Amino acid sequence: MTIWALVWKSLRQHALSTCVTALCVSLAAGLLMSVWCIDAQSQAAFTGINAGFEAVLGARGSKLQLVLNAIFHLESSPGNLAWSDYVEIQKNPNVALAVPLAVGDNYRGYRLVGTTPEFFDKSQYAAGKRFKVAPGGRFFDPTLREAVVGNFVARRLGLKPGDTFHPYHGLVFDEKNQHSETYLVVGVLDPSNTPADRVIWIPLEGVQKMTGHDPKAAEDISAVLVKLKGGSALAGFQMDTMYNRQGNRLTFAWPIGQVIAGLFDKLGWFDRVLTLVCYLVAVVAAGSILAAIYNSINERRREIAILRALGARRATVFAAILLEAAAISALGACVGFAIYGFIMMTASELIRVQTGVVLEIFKFDSVLLWAPGLLIALGALAGAVPACRAYRIEVAENLAPIS
Amino acid sequence: MPLLEISQLKKSFTGPDGAEHQIIDVKYFTLASKAQTALQGESGSGKTTFLHLIAGILRPDSGNVLIAGEEMSALKEARRDRLRASTIGYIFQNFNLLQGYTCLENLLLAMSFGRGVNRGFAEALLKRVGMAERLHHYPRQLSTGQQQRVAVARALANRPKLVLADEPTGNLDHRNGRAALALIRQTCHENNAALLIVSHDPEALSQFEHVQQFTQINQTFPKEVAA
Numbered sequence: 001m002t003i004w005a006l007v008w009k010s011l012r013q014h015a016l017s018t019c020v021t022a023l024c025v026s027l028a029a030g031l032l033m034s035v036w037c038i039d040a041q042s043q044a045a046f047t048g049i050n051a052g053f054e055a056v057l058g059a060r061g062s063k064l065q066l067v068l069n070a071i072f073h074l075e076s077s078p079g080n081l082a083w084s085d086y087v088e089i090q091k092n093p094n095v096a097l098a099v100p101l102a103v104g105d106n107y108r109g110y111r112l113v114g115t116t117p118e119f120f121d122k123s124q125y126a127a128g129k130r131f132k133v134a135p136g137g138r139f140f141d142p143t144l145r146e147a148v149v150g151n152f153v154a155r156r157l158g159l160k161p162g163d164t165f166h167p168y169h170g171l172v173f174d175e176k177n178q179h180s181e182t183y184l185v186v187g188v189l190d191p192s193n194t195p196a197d198r199v200i201w202i203p204l205e206g207v208q209k210m211t212g213h214d215p216k217a218a219e220d221i222s223a224v225l226v227k228l229k230g231g232s233a234l235a236g237f238q239m240d241t242m243y244n245r246q247g248n249r250l251t252f253a254w255p256i257g258q259v260i261a262g263l264f265d266k267l268g269w270f271d272r273v274l275t276l277v278c279y280l281v282a283v284v285a286a287g288s289i290l291a292a293i294y295n296s297i298n299e300r301r302r303e304i305a306i307l308r309a310l311g312a313r314r315a316t317v318f319a320a321i322l323l324e325a326a327a328i329s330a331l332g333a334c335v336g337f338a339i340y341g342f343i344m345m346t347a348s349e350l351i352r353v354q355t356g357v358v359l360e361i362f363k364f365d366s367v368l369l370w371a372p373g374l375l376i377a378l379g380a381l382a383g384a385v386p387a388c389r390a391y392r393i394e395v396a397e398n399l400a401p402i403s
Numbered sequence: 404m405p406l407l408e409i410s411q412l413k414k415s416f417t418g419p420d421g422a423e424h425q426i427i428d429v430k431y432f433t434l435a436s437k438a439q440t441a442l443q444g445e446s447g448s449g450k451t452t453f454l455h456l457i458a459g460i461l462r463p464d465s466g467n468v469l470i471a472g473e474e475m476s477a478l479k480e481a482r483r484d485r486l487r488a489s490t491i492g493y494i495f496q497n498f499n500l501l502q503g504y505t506c507l508e509n510l511l512l513a514m515s516f517g518r519g520v521n522r523g524f525a526e527a528l529l530k531r532v533g534m535a536e537r538l539h540h541y542p543r544q545l546s547t548g549q550q551q552r553v554a555v556a557r558a559l560a561n562r563p564k565l566v567l568a569d570e571p572t573g574n575l576d577h578r579n580g581r582a583a584l585a586l587i588r589q590t591c592h593e594n595n596a597a598l599l600i601v602s603h604d605p606e607a608l609s610q611f612e613h614v615q616q617f618t619q620i621n622q623t624f625p626k627e628v629a630a
Contacts, residue, residue: 002515005508013503306499309460311488311516311561313481395460396452399499 006307006320007327010300017292018328024285025332029375030339032278036367037340038347039271041359043264046072047257049194049357052123053099053225054236055254057081057089057243063253064263070101070223071256072195072355073111076171077103080220081250089224094235097122097227102207104222107165109173110153112200114207117142123227125194137161137187142203146186152197152356154188159200161185167202169212179210193358226254282375285332289325290382297321297389304390305398318391325383326376333372340368404472406564406597407434407457412466412476414449414456426452428622429466436564439588439598441608444617450601451496453621454567457599458491459483471564488517492558492596494587496570498550500542506553507538510560517561528556531593532586548579555587559594566591568600572607580607 011018051071058066059079068075083100090098099122102114120131120139133139133148140146149159159165163185169177183202191197208218228235236254243252253259297304304317344361352358414427426449434440444450455461457468459475468475471490475483487493500509510525529538532552542550551571558566568587572580584600584607591598600608601617608614 002512005512005515009503302499303501303503306501307512307516308484309458309487309493309495309499310513310557311484313484315481316516396455399455399460399495 003316003320003323006316007323010296010320010324011327014292014296017296018331021285021288021292022328022332022335024281024288025329025375025379026335026339028278028282028285029333029336029372030343031281032275032371032375033336033340033365033367034343034347035271035274035278036371037344037361037363037365038359039274040365040367041361041363042351042357043261045357045359046355047260047264048126049260050256051119051194051196051225052125052227053097054228054256055226055239055252056256057085057098057224057226058222058251058253060249060251063251063259066223066251066253067256067259069103070225072357073103073113073199074195074355077222078251080217080222081224083219083221085250086221086224089226092239094228094232094239095226096229097225099123099225100204100221101223101225102204102221103171104207104213105167105169105179105210106171106173107167107200108157110150110157110198110200111171112147112167112202112207114202114204116204119201119225120148123225125192125196129192131192131196132190133187134190137185140186140201140203142205144203145181145183145206146203147183148187148189148201149185150197150199150201150356151189151191152352153200159185159188161187167210169210179212181206181210193356195356198356226252282378285375286329286378286382289328289379290385292328293321293325293383293386294389297386297393300390301393301398304393305395308393308395309399314391317393318387321387321390322380322383325386326380329376329379330372332379333375336372336375337368405433406436406438406471407432407599408467408469409433409457410467410469412456412468413464414452414461415464425623427456427463429453429620430622432620434565434597434599437592437595437597439591439611439613440600441611441614442599442601442617442620443605443608443614444601444603444621446603448617449621449623450603450617451569453617454493454569454599454601457565458493458567459487484516488513489561490564492561492563492566494554494558494566494568494571496573498542498554498574500550500553500557502542505539505541506534506545506556509542509553510557513557513560525556525560528559528590529553531590532556547574548583551575551579551583552586555583555590559590559596562594563596566596566598568598570602570604571600572602572604577606580604581610584608584610 056066056070059081061078065075065078069077086100089095099119103111105112124130140148164182166182167179239252240254243250348359348361409429409432412427412429415423415425418424456463463476473486506529507525511520514520532555534552572583575583602608
């Protein structure tokens with residue numbers, strides 16, 4: 001019934017300002033934790049996604065565009081490469097597996113990617129994980145007009161085995177550009193939480209020989225996914241030199257994770273700005289605690305004088321005000337976890353919809369400890385100013401009236 | 404040895420004009436253990452300042468305040484606070500109850516600064532002053548007389564050796580004032596506490612055997628007027 005009681009009573013007596021200031025702190029906590037976690041988790045998720053391959057071979061152009069197109073199924077293809085290029089890299093002694101991809105069509109905005117069955121059979125999209133088709137389905141027959149639908153697309157469009165659809169030309173959905181071919185859905189992929197979930201997979205020849213496509217490019221492909229023997233760094237280096245430095249017709253994007261990491265490096269300033277904004281919000285929140293308690297000290301002068309007259313020491317009053325500020329921060333930090341959860345769920349869903357990549361929103365990160373700790377310490381520090389004011393209150397002057 | 408012994412006690416304040424105004428100049432004053440004494444004085448005569456000096460709320464410019472063998476005026480502030488909490492009960496003119504705390508909590512909080520929380524004793528005290536049905540009421544929910552009773556109970560919460568009462572009937576009508584004084588005297592007597600009461604009201608103090616004029620012990624009055 002001493003300091004904690006004083007703190008609790010004061011918080012209750014000033015419930016409105018307590019709630020408002022705690023809300024400021026919670027926003028700061030929620031923003032700081034979520035910005036930090038989204039940055040860390042998206043970097044980890046995006047740099048870790050490679051569909052089980054180490055490199056991508058494509059037309060001369062940006063490595064990033066090549067990776068985004070072939071691995072993340074974003075962006076347009078930088079251009080086509082000839083079938084012979086695929087055959088050549090397939091024969092390279094450093095290459096364990098080469099899988100061709102062809103893009104250029106969509107179904108209701110979701111892109112169709114042509115590939116060979118090896119993409120599903122011989123590759124693991126993550127350690128120990130292979131693409132699987134949900135019960136009741138199967139992978140497509142490369143000689144038929146069959147499709148395997150990514151899990152996200154299947155849920156969004158309601159596609160299931162036995163359904164048929166007409167592809168549309170281009171990567172952007174336009175009803176006028178419908179192809180005449182009809183494809184039969186033969187399977188739906190189990191969720192992989194990778195960009196493969198956002199794609200409709202069809203045989204390579206399906207894209208190459210779709211009606212309306214340039215017959216001269218019927219043998220062309222968009223990219224080749226490359227798995228090196230033993231993941232050899234030396235092999236990657238040799239091929240990087242061969243295609244990117246000695247050659248001038250093709251681009252060899254290797255290693256995939258590093259290409260994506262380069263993107264995050266380029267966007268690093270944006271992260272830093274966001275983090276800075278979060279810190280500023282935290283400082284503003286601490287300022288609001290300072291202002292709220294400091295202003296309340298005026299109306300609490302008599303109460304503090306009474307406490308002192310009853311025997312409370314100056315140090316007790318100082319500690320009570322300091323704890324009150326820390327308690328408001330702690331309350332805000334707790335609510336901040338709810339805001340963090342909300343932001344993470346929203347951001348995670350947006351990222352999943354846009355890229356197919358799923359963030360682990362409940363994965364532990366040290367920011368979940370230090371950010372609330374930092375805010376509580378900042379709040380307590382802000383409380384030191386009004387605490388000093390309370391400390392200096394003279395009892396006799398504030399115990400009116402005097403007879 | 405008296406419970407309270409005051410000698411050569413002086414206190415001045417700086418007025419708005421920058422001049423020093425001496426408010427208290429008490430050569431000698433004593434109060435025996437368990438004794439009950441009333442001081443009568445005009446408003447502004449320095450009675451509250453005198454009680455504040457005894458309670459250690461104010462530091463004298465010079466002189467001594469000896470309470471239960473401890474020299475209050477020589478102690479550091481934190482020690483004075485502790486001595487006040489454990490040895491002195493103070494009934495303020497306007498009660499000074501903490502508005503955000505219930506009757507019981509007002510007592511428990513006072514106890515926490517003194518000899519430690521004793522919920523049973525706090526409840527017993529409130530029952531003794533007729534507030535058994537109002538333990539969990541807030542001061543704003545009480546009449547003036549009821550607030551006075553809670554203030555009396557709070558003053559006794561730490562089993563003090565000395566109770567100081569500053570104009571305890573100032574906010575009460577005549578009948579309630581007499582009843583309040585009687586209650587203060589009785590409860591102090593029951594708890595073996597000495598009582599020093601200051602008031603301007605001769606009618607209220609008529610029930611005391613020992614009533615002293617404050618001007619007789621405070622040499623400054625009426626030369627200076629309290630701030």
